[in-house]
Amino acid sequence: MLFTKYVITAAVAAVFAVPAFAAETLSAKDLQTASALRDAAQTGNLSYRILESLTTEIGPRMAGSKNDARAVAWAEAKFRELGFDKVWKEPVTFPVWTRGVESAEIVAPFPQPLLVTALGFSVGTPAEGITGDIVRFATLKDLIEAPDDAVRGKIAFIDHKMQKASDYGSVQAGRSQGASEAARKGAVALVIRSVGTDSHRFPHTGMMRYKEGIPKIPAAAISNPDADLVVRMLERGKPVSLKLRLGAENEGTYTSYNVIGEITGTEKKDEYVLIGGHLDSWDLGTGAIDDGAGVAITMAAGEFIKRQGLRPKRSIRVVLYANEEQGLIGGKAYHDAHVKDLHKIQAAAEADSGQGPVVRFSSYVQPAALPVVKQMFDVLAPLGVQAGDNDAHPGPDMGILKSAGTASFGLGLNNEDYFDLHHTPDDTFDKIVPARINQTAAAYAAFAWMAAQSPVSFGSGTDALKALKTVSK
């Protein structure tokens, strides 16, 4: 997951305002089928096994790397193996970024190495490295407000500590924007405290962007324990000098693919429920929680429907996006390739904040569909799911679809431990708990079925949906 993040609160009030007029609703049979799917999909560990396959046989799959192509081939083969009716891929082209070697060390007054990783899209340093005194800022805002001469010729250090998952939006601003803000004041490099909630010695990578017209300076993250160490050094009041070496490079472009598997509908097969995750990962770990889990959950959800011998009225499409991490590139490509037919998307819901379980169900549908949403919620509630509001965000790659007027759902995942592992080498399969990912796959299977069977449209492309008052997330 890149930028946008759900805030999961402990108890969110149900706000399903049901209109006063008689409404079309899901049939008793469809609801019974959805409940049976929900229960069956919690057994058999299918999503767990799909994720085991992806992390074992492919592992890291950074956009544009050798493993990107291997992951695409894996996804096509896995969709076929799982019995999807149609499997295809759609090209996604983007600039290539490579990490190269990286190291950092305090050279004075207390020489010792730090654990560091480049931020995605950072430029490299000269081969001999860049050395400068560290200037600490508690937040990006403090850096922006600092006088230029506090930073000129130095290495800016944004020390914004992430305490909990809901801090992500504010803390990652330093990661994405810090380098240009530091460079604007003449800094020679940016180092940030990792955007993560753990206290392990893993730096968290993640995307950054340069602003136009400002020199590009190298940008890297150090682990939380290393940031603590630097703070302790700085507290001693002497200049602390850091040497940073990054071999990162931007060079050329690469064409990867959104890989798509479809269970074709019977009555309205050109309309479809769109679920999925992103196939790419960062290079440091094996992309188990980010976002192998989303890949596995949504593939398994589709397979469960197929396996029960069910044929949905609308199609169910599972999209595994290329290159989410480096700027939601796959999501934009899907939008652009299907821009004339976005109104055919009955509902969009991406899984990209870990293994779950699903703790909240929210919608973004036209009012006439709220009675169906209430039915859907009632099927999911026995999984421990709470009701959200009617302003769902469908996930990072699908955000562009919501902006374009697509009805959306949010199956909000428990992300308490997500930012312990996010974008680190420690994002590996051993962290996956079958009961958690099984619940999530079950929720997606039941959700997708009910959305496909709905007697009413959720309102994609309609004025009724556009008229909804939306709250910025």
Next chain:
Amino acid sequence: MLFTKYVITAAVAAVFAVPAFAAETLSAKDLQTASALRDAAQTGNLSYRILESLTTEIGPRMAGSKNDARAVAWAEAKFRELGFDKVWKEPVTFPVWTRGVESAEIVAPFPQPLLVTALGFSVGTPAEGITGDIVRFATLKDLIEAPDDAVRGKIAFIDHKMQKASDYGSVQAGRSQGASEAARKGAVALVIRSVGTDSHRFPHTGMMRYKEGIPKIPAAAISNPDADLVVRMLERGKPVSLKLRLGAENEGTYTSYNVIGEITGTEKKDEYVLIGGHLDSWDLGTGAIDDGAGVAITMAAGEFIKRQGLRPKRSIRVVLYANEEQGLIGGKAYHDAHVKDLHKIQAAAEADSGQGPVVRFSSYVQPAALPVVKQMFDVLAPLGVQAGDNDAHPGPDMGILKSAGTASFGLGLNNEDYFDLHHTPDDTFDKIVPARINQTAAAYAAFAWMAAQSPVSFGSGTDALKALKTVSK
């Protein structure tokens, strides 16, 4: 800590057999002083602050590295700052081992990198690396019992999983002896599952030894999650090929120092209580729990006695050993330098299994001293300490002293989480909990005071001590 490890059981029965004859015991005043020391030493965070200083200002301090000399200078200065009466150092010479670059990757059938680290004293690989198919063995024993042709030309993989702290002795056998056992059968390299109880992506380093007359092959550890990954790959039944690059080298010798601080006694100043830890660490972390904690705890214990204006009858000597990690070199040097006067050591007790708290108090003293030991235990018991037996091991560097007939004590530390961090990059100051390390320093202060005041000798160098039936630990 290198090889030997206390096994802390949940409840150890008190086995202080008190002789029937009237015995000399500690005075009421000494016991009152000890209790006051115990209570006072839990406040003020002194050991915490000493450890903060060591990990911040020095950090990693591998034997023979540049930071080895910086650590020695730090220790001398810190002893003086803390007000010790005498501060000196004694030379310790050993061969130098350097780590160099290191990497590992699965090259077929599922290409992806692994996180690896060389075992201490391993030879390097050729610059281009060594590539071979992996052959898995559940334990060192399984490797030893395997037919030669199962291993010849391949990379032996010892997959012995450490479940809990008390497994350390058996699991580390694969680390220390595995390379020669694999080489004996013609293996080209050894890789082991890390000797550690965590599931994070940190390989654990640690010492290994080559047997004479057998080719030296490179030896490395992969993290527990990586070992899980390799196992999953192997389960697919195809050959799994690993490429290993280690830049490790053995070259020359280095002279470091045991650094010693003494609080000089009043009545029997040539007799002394010996406490301490080891000043060196592995290079990957900053040696907070291994063994900065032991350094800080025992320095703080001495300072507490000094600060209260107390003068012990016997001297209290804090020794910070050089190069424990690469073979207990400092411990042997201390023994050799003092071999004529070992009987002057009233008691030996090293702190080298983390930050504590102390959970068990055991002794190795002549029977006539057991009433005093019982008094000492009664002072420590309010800290939550349980009684152990009269077969204490004094710690890795001091083991040689016990073997030479020195009375010893074991202040057994809670080591539940010790092997999560041991020998990894994650052994850093943020893992230290003030209440834990304060308790340990308090126990050491009270212990050292009472041992120094004891009206009876604990029996170093006596036949009464030699006559004790000892149980191998």
